[in-house]
Amino acid sequence: MSRIQSTFAQLKADNKAALIPFITAGDPDPQLTVAIMHGLAAAGADIIELGVPFSDPMADGPTIQRASERALKHGVGLRDVLTMVAEFRQTNTATPVVLMGYANPIECMGYRDFATAAAQAGVDGVLTVDIPPEESVAEIFSAAGVDTIFLLSPTTPDVRINLVASKASGFVYYVSLKGVTGSANLDLAEVASHIPVIRSRCGLPVGVGFGIRDAVTAAKIAQFADAVVIGSRIVEEIENSPRDSVVANLTQFVTEVRIAMNAVVR
């Protein structure tokens, strides 16, 4: 069983939804990333989504764009991100790490080389925003033992969910609104209505993300989804904290969300 699978199996046994915070690797600087990851795990993150900085983050709003720019100022590239994951793995072998980013850094490294290196570093899954199933090389990743996570959106027709399912492993990620990361206006009832269809067509846990900004919303989503992804709100916390209180402030926020989610009756 993969680390992602066993994490979801355990959560299911505990009747809980997964909490998945997102950070950009190298933000605010590369020395802090592994400490942030440990802090997130200690505060109750079940899976960590680690953003790979990219010069042209087309699907991201201003907050995550700025995080990418901060990381790129330090020259953080895909190989550095893998090194960070390997360092995290030295003391944490339980918390799955999913890389989230864009095609070109992986394309540039080569899909096979990347898959091998990612598996070696202890990466569990890869979500490439701009690689839909038609262009995916999921089989190369799964051969290396790395899950391929796909996005589903409100505009995805039901039949297409099956196509995604044929390539997906680990979990699928439902984008809860039309727009880029960090946008507002989440319609919870609308989101909730999509989840059963996706779950039945995919047979995989369904995470929900984009636009989740507080513990109350996270708890509401935890009622019907298998995982809650929080991105821009976490990145804002990093952006607004003095360097030496980043980990403490993140811990406080994630703990709050964790407590609210734990109180949910599912």
Place this chain on the structure above:
Amino acid sequence: MRISEFPDAHGHFGQYGGIFVAETLIAALDELRQEYDVARKDPAFMSEFRHELKHYVGRPSPIYHAKRWSEHLGGAQIYLKREDLNHTGAHKINNTIGQALLARRMGKKRVIAETGAGQHGVASATVAARYGMECVVYMGADDVVRQSPNVYRMKLLGATVVPVSSGSKTLKDALNEAMRDWVTNVASTFYILGTAAGPHPYPMLVRDFQSVIGEECLTQMPEMLGRQPDAIIACVGGGSNAIGIFHPYLHEKNVRLIGVEAGGDGVSTGRHAAPLSAGTPGVLHGFRSYLMQDDNGQIAETHSVSAGLDYPGVGPEHAWLKDTGRAEYVAINDDEAMAAFHDLCRFEGIIPALESSHAIAHAVKIAPTMSKDQVLLVNLSGRGDKDINTVAKIAGITL
């Protein structure tokens, strides 16, 4: 497959092209592809397109023999395809009319566009006014400054111009921002992409709409001098004016096709915008093609005196034409383009766009090596009125 039958059903030109976008846009691209499949076979749609090109754009655009200048260069005869004489002053309008007619068919009342030089922005604002649509144009903050006359033209035409201050503040960042708008407003909005790039079906439909350029040349050249040219030269930013004139000639095997990229300070300096000459394959803006990038796959900053060529990628069909050898690609530096700009002004009384000046500069290079009965056809993709501030600044003159 014959060379002109590409792309395949998924938008691939060999290993290039494809659809590399976030899931939210997949349905919109499917809808566009289906609508275009129907429209291109619909005689009413095609006849309206041709009617607009004739009566609104002023097509066919003439081919002009630049005799005095050819004599001065002392070699091949240079003919200019006068896309600069189109309404709005460049080839861009051919494509925006086609896409706006599609938008209208699809019931979209809001159009968005990215622009570099501002020519595509102006052409989009123009058709939006013509068909009564709301228009938002994204433009890199640096380009807003260097192409200010076009910014005002867009505003006069009723468009909203949004300066983009992220990244390198040029065309690629404008494209990122247009994509973000599209993801957010996908139900109401039609994205009028300005060059033969982006996710399928854009490279194909932009090529098809721009192919009117080459199709006219196919009949005009024999009418004028009884034969086809020996070579065709066009500048390549994203590649729309070049593919428009190349595509109808792909099967004319005796006609050399030469694309000219922006060499900036010189390809060897790294400060340029010439992905076909000095880049490597990668994925950006929804498609696979040659890109300018670093060892980490980050997109490199580009440099060109011409805003319309200042782009780190290139349309996928050009990548494929390069690999198959059917077309050749070269780079022309800023100073060579500037010299050609001034030459055309003085020898022929034509002020060319800085983009087009790159194609003209390559003709300057090769015409003298050819005999006097050989013929070069240069795509004069646009007029240079928009560039006079830039040119004056380089000459140290304040207007």
